[in-house]
Amino acid sequence: MATAFIATHPLGRWQARCEALSPLAWLGLQAAALWPHWRWAGARLADGSDDPLGLAALAALGLWVAQREPLLRGSPRRAWAFASAAVTIMATLALFFLPPLLGAVLAVLALAAGLRSVMPSGQPWLPVAGLAVLALPVVSSLQFYAGYPLRVVTAEISTWVLQLAGLAAERSGTAMLVEGELVIVDAPCSGVQMVWMAYFCACAVAAFSGLRDRAMLARLPLVGLLVLAGNVLRNSVLVTLEAQQASVSEAVHQGVGLVVLLAVCGAVVAVMRGGRDAQA
Amino acid sequence: MSRPRIPYNPLTRTGRVLWCMALAAFSAVLMLFWSPAHADDSEALRAESPYFAVNSSEPGTDRLPLKSTDVNVKIAGVIADVTVTQHYRNEGQRPIEARYVFPGSTQAAVHAMTVKLGGRVLTARIKEKEQARIEYQAAKREGKTSALLEQRRPNVFEMNVANILPGDDVAVELRYTELLRPTDAQYGFVFPTVVGPRYNSPSAAAHNGGAIGGAYLKQGTASNAPLTLRVVLDTPLPVRAVASPSHEVMIDGIGSTHAAVSLKPSEQPANNRDFILNYRLAGDRIEAGLVLYRGTPDDGDEGGAENFFLAMVEPPKAVAPREINPRDYIFVVDISGSMHGYPLETAKVLLRNLIGGLRPSDTFNVMLFSGSNRMLAPASVPATRANIEQAIRTINEMGGGGSTEIVPALKRVAALPKAEEVSRSVIFVTDGYVSVEAEVFRLIRQNLNQFNVFSFGIGTSVNRHLIEGMARAGQGEAFIVTKPEQAAAQAERLRRIIETPVLTQVKASFEGIDAYDVEPLQLPDVLGGRPVVVFGKWRGEWAGKFVLEGRAADGPYRQVLTALPDGQGPSALRQLWARQRIAALSDQEALEGGSTQKAQITELGLRYSLLTPYTSFIAVDQRVRNSNPSQTQPVDQPSPLPEGVSNHAIGAEVPSTPEPGAIAALLVVLGIVIAGVWPSRRRRRKE
Numbered sequence: 002m003a004t005a006f007i008a009t010h011p012l013g014r015w016q017a018r019c020e021a022l023s024p025l026a027w028l029g030l031q032a033a034a035l036w037p038h039w040r041w042a043g044a045r046l047a048d049g050s051d052d053p054l055g056l057a058a059l060a061a062l063g064l065w066v067a068q069r070e071p072l073l074r075g076s077p078r079r080a081w082a083f084a085s086a087a088v089t090i091m092a093t094l095a096l097f098f099l100p101p102l103l104g105a106v107l108a109v110l111a112l113a114a115g116l117r118s119v120m121p122s123g124q125p126w127l128p129v130a131g132l133a134v135l136a137l138p139v140v141s142s143l144q145f146y147a148g149y150p151l152r153v154v155t156a157e158i159s160t161w162v163l164q165l166a167g168l169a170a171e172r173s174g175t176a177m178l179v180e181g182e183l184v185i186v187d188a189p190c191s192g193v194q195m196v197w198m199a200y201f202c203a204c205a206v207a208a209f210s211g212l213r214d215r216a217m218l219a220r221l222p223l224v225g226l227l228v229l230a231g232n233v234l235r236n237s238v239l240v241t242l243e244a245q246q247a248s249v250s251e252a253v254h255q256g257v258g259l260v261v262l263l264a265v266c267g268a269v270v271a272v273m274r275g276g277r278d279a280q281a
Numbered sequence: 282m283s284r285p286r287i288p289y290n291p292l293t294r295t296g297r298v299l300w301c302m303a304l305a306a307f308s309a310v311l312m313l314f315w316s317p318a319h320a321d322d323s324e325a326l327r328a329e330s331p332y333f334a335v336n337s338s339e340p341g342t343d344r345l346p347l348k349s350t351d352v353n354v355k356i357a358g359v360i361a362d363v364t365v366t367q368h369y370r371n372e373g374q375r376p377i378e379a380r381y382v383f384p385g386s387t388q389a390a391v392h393a394m395t396v397k398l399g400g401r402v403l404t405a406r407i408k409e410k411e412q413a414r415i416e417y418q419a420a421k422r423e424g425k426t427s428a429l430l431e432q433r434r435p436n437v438f439e440m441n442v443a444n445i446l447p448g449d450d451v452a453v454e455l456r457y458t459e460l461l462r463p464t465d466a467q468y469g470f471v472f473p474t475v476v477g478p479r480y481n482s483p484s485a486a487a488h489n490g491g492a493i494g495g496a497y498l499k500q501g502t503a504s505n506a507p508l509t510l511r512v513v514l515d516t517p518l519p520v521r522a523v524a525s526p527s528h529e530v531m532i533d534g535i536g537s538t539h540a541a542v543s544l545k546p547s548e549q550p551a552n553n554r555d556f557i558l559n560y561r562l563a564g565d566r567i568e569a570g571l572v573l574y575r576g577t578p579d580d581g582d583e584g585g586a587e588n589f590f591l592a593m594v595e596p597p598k599a600v601a602p603r604e605i606n607p608r609d610y611i612f613v614v615d616i617s618g619s620m621h622g623y624p625l626e627t628a629k630v631l632l633r634n635l636i637g638g639l640r641p642s643d644t645f646n647v648m649l650f651s652g653s654n655r656m657l658a659p660a661s662v663p664a665t666r667a668n669i670e671q672a673i674r675t676i677n678e679m680g681g682g683g684s685t686e687i688v689p690a691l692k693r694v695a696a697l698p699k700a701e702e703v704s705r706s707v708i709f710v711t712d713g714y715v716s717v718e719a720e721v722f723r724l725i726r727q728n729l730n731q732f733n734v735f736s737f738g739i740g741t742s743v744n745r746h747l748i749e750g751m752a753r754a755g756q757g758e759a760f761i762v763t764k765p766e767q768a769a770a771q772a773e774r775l776r777r778i779i780e781t782p783v784l785t786q787v788k789a790s791f792e793g794i795d796a797y798d799v800e801p802l803q804l805p806d807v808l809g810g811r812p813v814v815v816f817g818k819w820r821g822e823w824a825g826k827f828v829l830e831g832r833a834a835d836g837p838y839r840q841v842l843t844a845l846p847d848g849q850g851p852s853a854l855r856q857l858w859a860r861q862r863i864a865a866l867s868d869q870e871a872l873e874g875g876s877t878q879k880a881q882i883t884e885l886g887l888r889y890s891l892l893t894p895y896t897s898f899i900a901v902d903q904r905v906r907n908s909n910p911s912q913t914q915p916v917d918q919p920s921p922l923p924e925g926v927s928n929h930a931i932g933a934e935v936p937s938t939p940e941p942g943a944i945a946a947l948l949v950v951l952g953i954v955i956a957g958v959w960p961s962r963r964r965r966r967k968e
Contacts, residue, residue, distance in 0.1 A: 057947055187937045189937065205954045209954075243938070254938070255945065259941045259945055266950050270957035
């Protein structure tokens with residue numbers, strides 16, 4: 002009935018053409034509608050005010066979508082499509098009322114909801130949305146808003162750790178006085194980069210492993226604890242070295258940082274994979 | 282219940298290869314186009330740290346051309362003749378120009394420099410500063426080995442040696458003389474080995490032409506240029522006690538009139554603090570007397586030979602303090618970054634001793650200054666126990682940090698209201714690592730009717746020019762504390778001096794002598810244990826007396842000195858007189874501002890062959906040795922930091938614990954993600 006209507010009416014013919022479009026084309030149109038947000042993100046990336054780590058998340062997201070492109074539905078799920086449209090409108094309105102980063106977060110969530118609307122059943126959405134958010138230039142904003150508290154917490158716990166190890170340590174703000182040597186936990190030491198890396202790791206592994214949203218949500222707090230523990234460990238080791246030597250070489254800083262990052266992300270993968278393997 | 286399988290197709294072998302290639306390309310793009318300055322803030326911060334300012338990036342270029350410093354000191358009576366020999370060697374593959382900033386004594390009259398190169402000796406000439414610079418630059422461009430010695434400050438010199446060819450061993454020898462002024466019958470010789478990093482306020486930097494002190498090694502990094510030092514003492518009375526509070530020394534000849542002192546070999550670096558040698562002569566008296574030098578045509582004086590004299594008079598002993606008027610003390614304490622650590626702790630000990638020893642009739646105040654300043658109380662408070670305890674609590678809480686804005690602190694002190702009948706003493710406690718000496722002296726002189734200034738220099742290598750100049754300008758006395766255990770004794774000494782000036786209204790006169798150009802023009806009050814020193818010239822035959830008069834605590838004081846008229850005293854009197862006159866003119870110039878005394882100072886420098894702010898020594902080898910001088914690499918010889926001074930003083934980055942570089946971290950994470958995802962992909966493919 003409907004097919005006959007479409008075939009004979011100009012509007013119906015247009016509808017048929019639209020339905021014939023690839024879901025990715027629709028998503029492309031939606032992305033185009035949200036262009037001001039991408040322009041802002043691109044500008045922020047280009048002017049060096051943020052690390053381009055987001056490109057890795059974008060690449061992972063693109064790879065994930067490309068792999069599932071044959072499975073995309075021809076017609077979107079109504080609820081997700083509506084949600085996507087609503088968030089798109091909110092993102093557009095955010096251009097006038099909210100800071101650009103919040104608007105961009107809404108934009109990527111709108112796009113992720115759009116993607117979810119055409120994905121087959123059983124596909125995770127949370128890791129995809131996570132990768133989409135991580136693709137934005139969020140590191141410097143995280144550094145600005147979360148950096149100081151993270152530094153204080155890291156310095157405080159590191160002080161406890163060093164005291165337990167028998168060293169004379171005390172914290173003053175984000176600085177530590179260890180064995181008479183002043184060592185500061187400044188912005189590059191905050192652990193924000195490790196936060197990004199760990200959540201990228203979690204989202205990417207969960208997405209490519211097909212971990213369910215609920216399971217992932219339950220494990221995310223553990224990721225946060227792993228990051229904090231890792232950063233405290235890294236900071237404590239380096240502070241101890243700084244306090245006992247005249248200077249610690251850059252290679253040692255890099256080496257300790259990478260080893261701890263490897264351990265943290267390895268643990269994150271284990272946490273994310275653990276349930277998957279058990280289920281499989 | 283198993284979850285529904287995801288019906289997607291695994292990548293083919295070709296797909297996996299393409300995927301790996303894409304990942305590699307992505308990584309390469311990141312590596313190539315991602316600016317490291319943006320990737321890691323910690324990298325950017327490190328690059329701005331000022332230490333190790335070595336310009337050469339040539340792998341073969343020797344970064345540290347100064348190989349050794351040898352010091353030979355001959356002390357005859359109260360005059361030290363010092364020869365400093367520095368060996369530079371180029372162990373690289375390209376010609377270099379070495380620049381090296383080093384300290385000198387505040388009283389040094391630098392009068393000769395020679396350069397030894399390949400068995401030949403080049404004698405430097407004294408030239409007007411700009412002219413010397415032009416000649417040096419010309420010689421450098423022409424490929425001639427040349428050396429230029431300039432005075433950056435009265436106690437800071439800069440040596441430039443151009444065209445040191447690969448394999449060259451250049452020995453630069455400079456000579457200076459110095460008058461040793463005893464205190465409490467103890468003689469002291471000081472050889473500074475390192476210039477402390479001076480704080481340059483933005484306004485001062487414009488006048489000084491940049492930083493002072495050049496490049497620095499980081500805290501705890503020893504210089505690779507060893508210091509050897511030998512002192513020979515020839516005294517009229519046997520040497521009774523010799524000691525060095527700064528270094529371990531070997532001593533020969535105690536009890537004789539000929540003693541020798543040398544540094545004991547040690548694992549510890551010797552060139553990161555002042556070398557200090559104290560000695561006493563038998564009889565515990567200052568070697569008072571009158572020395573004459575009759576000039577000869579060889580002196581090179583224009584307009585005939587000049588005769589010089591030096592009078593040193595031991596003042597009367599201090600008597601017990603009598604009832605004296607109430608006094609007001611303002612303690613001005615430097616809490617800047619360079620004072621962080623031991624200097625500040627020593628300052629606390631010092632202040633606790635000073636303030637704790639005040640009498641209840643005294644009043645006092647404390648100002649702490651760094652980038653800004655703050656007072657203990659709006660106005661001076663009585664030295665009651667409660668106020669003293671409050672002050673000591675305040676002092677105990679202070680910590681070092683920030684810049685050294687000494688001029689605003691001084692201005693604020695000068696603006697403090699004071700009753701006319703109150704005698705005010707301002708006691709500065711600082712390491713003197715600033716570069717605004719002239720302005721400080723000018724301010725003190727302008728406010729001489731308000732206060733006397735006593736200055737405490739704390740540190741292993743303080744800026745003695747500032748410390749001593751402040752005391753000279755403020756008609757007070759300078760105290761140097763190089764070790765914490767000296768603080769209490771020096772505080773006691775200051776209190777003794779302040780309480781009992783031993784000689785006031787001091788005048789020097791001459792009977793039967795045609796004396797002229799006497800230095801200093803006005804004699805200050807004589808404080809405990811220091812002799813009165815007068816330089817001058819005389820004409821004709823010496824057939825008279827030198828008379829010193831004044832008022833002592835127990836009545837009028839008069840002392841008469843006579844001398845053998847043979848005029849066989851040391852020729853160093855010429856340079857010492859000229860150095861004294863130049864110091865007085867420099868003080869006057871600082872008071873008036875600008876270069877008002879430039880002509881006179883330059884004339885004195887050229888006439889007496891002395892290094893001054895306006896004259897420099899230059900030595901040029903007439904042979905062209907470097908055929909391609911444009912390839913010469915400039916090398917800044919870094920100095921060690923003075924012992925006890927931390928990296929805070931040079932604005933060095935406080936150690937931190939930055940995260941690893943973003944690129945490396947990302948590659949690690951990508952590897953982990955791939956490793957984490959890969960097993961499930963393989964499992965699904967099998968299924």
